Amino acid sequence: MKFSVVVYGAPYSNEASASALNFSQAVIDQGHSIYRLFFFSDGVHNANRFVVTPQDEINLQDEWEKLIQEYSIDSIVCVTSGLKRGIINEGEAKRHKLDVSSIKPNSELSGLGQLIDAYSNSNRIISFG
C-alpha cells in the first residue's frame, strides 16, 4: 500500500514528530511504501539542519534525515510554512539575502500542490500533530 505522512508538529514539543517517524519506519518495515512525506506548519522544524541536542537525547531531525536518505523517500517541506519559520534552501537564501540554507539536504521546499497530489496518489494519508 502507498502511504503519505503529513507532519504538523514540531519536534520535542509534543509526540507528533517522533510518532510520525516511528510510523514511517513501520510502514517500510511491513513492506509498504511511502509516496511522500509532507512537513507542514510547525512540522517544518523537522527539516532544520541547525539543531544540536543534548548527548543523551535523540536528534529527531537527524533520524528523519537517515530514514529519508536510506529509503530515498520524497520529502517535502511546505515553502510557505518553511519561509515563515526560517527553513530555507539556497535559492530562497539568495533571493531574500540571507547567509545560508537551513534545510536538511534530503528534503525539498515546495508548495501545497504536493500535498494535494499526495492525497490523489496515495492509498492512505496519515497526519501527525
Add this chain to the structure above:
Amino acid sequence: MAKETQTFTILARTPPYGSNRSSLLLDIALTSSIFEHNTNYVFMGDGVFQLLKGQDADQIKSKTLGKALKALSLYGIDNIFIQESSLEERSIAQEDLILEAKILNQNELKALIKGSDSVISL
C-alpha cells in the same frame, strides 16, 4: 490510480483564531481548487465560528479569516456546507453568518463524506 478530477471534502472543525489550523485548511482547499478538483467545504463543530459576522483580527495581529472565506467562490468553491447540529448547539442563526451555506443534517453529511475521494479535516 488517480482520476483527473477528484472530489475533496474539507472539514473545518476548529475556531478561526487561537491556532493556525483554520487558515492552513483554507490554503489546502484553495490549492485543491487550483488543481480543478471538486471541493466541498464543510463547517462543523467549533468550525462554524469561522463564519461569524463582525470578525476583526487586526487587534490580535492576525489576518481576518472571514474575509478570505468570503472569497471562496472566486476560487470556484461554491459547495459550502454547515452541519445543522453545530449551529443549533451554539445558538447561531444563519443570518449571523458571512456567507450562504447549505445546511446539512447528519445523514446528508455522511453521504457527502462517503461520496468523496479525499477528506481533509483540521
